[in-house]
Amino acid sequence: MTDRDKPVSSRQDIAKxxxxxxxxxxxxxxxKQIIKEAxxxxxxxxxxxxxxxxxxxxxxxxxxxxxxFHFKGRYKLNEWPLVRLDSGDADSWGGMQVVGxxxxxxxxxxLFCLLALMARYESxxxxxxxxxxxxxxxxxxxxxxxxxxxxxIQRLAGTRIDLQLYSGKGKKKRTLTELTGSxxxxxxxxxxxxxxxxVINPYFMEMYAExxxxxxxxxxxxxxxxxxxxxxxxxxxxxxxxVSEIELTRLARAVNLKIxxxxxxxxxxxxxxxxxxxxxxxxxxxxxxxxxxxxVTKAADTAVKMGSQILGKTNVEYLGD
Numbered sequence: 001m002t003d004r005d006k007p008v009s010s011r012q013d014i015a016k017x018x019x020x021x022x023x024x025x026x027x028x029x030x031x032k033q034i035i036k037e038a039x040x041x042x043x044x045x046x047x048x049x050x051x052x053x054x055x056x057x058x059x060x061x062x063x064x065x066x067x068x069f070h071f072k073g074r075y076k077l078n079e080w081p082l083v084r085l086d087s088g089d090a091d092s093w094g095g096m097q098v099v100g101x102x103x104x105x106x107x108x109x110x111l112f113c114l115l116a117l118m119a120r121y122e123s124x125x126x127x128x129x130x131x132x133x134x135x136x137x138x139x140x141x142x143x144x145x146x147x148x149x150x151x152x153i154q155r156l157a158g159t160r161i162d163l164q165l166y167s168g169k170g171k172k173k174r175t176l177t178e179l180t181g182s183x184x185x186x187x188x189x190x191x192x193x194x195x196x197x198x199v200i201n202p203y204f205m206e207m208y209a210e211x212x213x214x215x216x217x218x219x220x221x222x223x224x225x226x227x228x229x230x231x232x233x234x235x236x237x238x239x240x241x242x243v244s245e246i247e248l249t250r251l252a253r254a255v256n257l258k259i260x261x262x263x264x265x266x267x268x269x270x271x272x273x274x275x276x277x278x279x280x281x282x283x284x285x286x287x288x289x290x291x292x293x294x295x296v297t298k299a300a301d302t303a304v305k306m307g308s309q310i311l312g313k314t315n316v317e318y319l320g321d
Contacts, residue, residue, distance in 0.1 A: 038203075069103050070102055094163060115200070183204045232274060
């Protein structure tokens with residue numbers, strides 16, 4: 001096959017290799033350029049899919065299959081579990097894996113606080129403190145809390161999100177592109193002052209952050225006491241309709257609530273979470289039917305307020321060009 005017969009992309013690659021061999025300077029790539037191009041490729045791929053598949057699988061939509069955040073069990077530091085959550089689907093446009101230490105609802109809280117600070121400073125790199133993060137999260141800034149916040153930041157820095165884009169179905173299915181990156185790029189802590197510097201990974205920011213926190217009112221979320229309520233708030237705030245219905249076990253799986261052998265225990269946990277949302281004025285009404293379906297009606301004023309939304313309308317500046 002001659003160069004003329006090769007695909008355009010192949011001819012361009014060959015030309016680049018020839019230029020490199022001849023001593024011609026290769027174009028300088030930047031982190032911002034690489035991530036932007038990757039994001040555009042993913043968005044273009046998703047836009048070609050049927051509407052039902054145009055969501056990342058851990059996003060708070062009715063189509064949620066897996067959330068990266070779990071409810072805290074009785075874990076000790078030396079036995080904190082490692083996980084690989086696979087949200088792939090045989091018929092989907094792609095697959096996603098969340099790989100690292102198990103993330104819990106508290107880690108979601110810390111991540112939301114970091115993203116809120118990123119929006120405030122309009123930069124993916126900023127300085128904060130253990131006290132400030134505790135205040136934003138609505139928790140007591142005590143030494144134990146400070147230690148938990150730092151461990152959470154470590155888990156977020158060690159959590160990577162892998163993404164694969166597919167084309168075709170069945171035997172014709174093939175992988176087009178693979179991407180990988182962590183949630184946080186870097187963090188350090190001054191033990192004496194409690195100051196923390198953090199860098200949000202531009203890959204996470206470009207690919208996931210904006211959709212991940214869409215419609216999350218951090219001020220309201222901080223008023224919720226139950227982790228189950230926080231998980232349900234994230235789930236239902238991503239729904240398009242005021243009135244929705246879902247099967248009980250499907251709702252539990254969507255937020256990683258353990259499926260109890262006795263359905264009555266699961267119903268009780270779900271009721272606790274929904275009751276607090278109703279008490280806080282988020283839900284107008286809810287019902288768990290005898291055939292284990294959950295129907296909710298959100299209050300009329302649950303639309304997000306841009307002033308208190310985590311990211312709002314902000315222009316975040318990436319480090320380096």
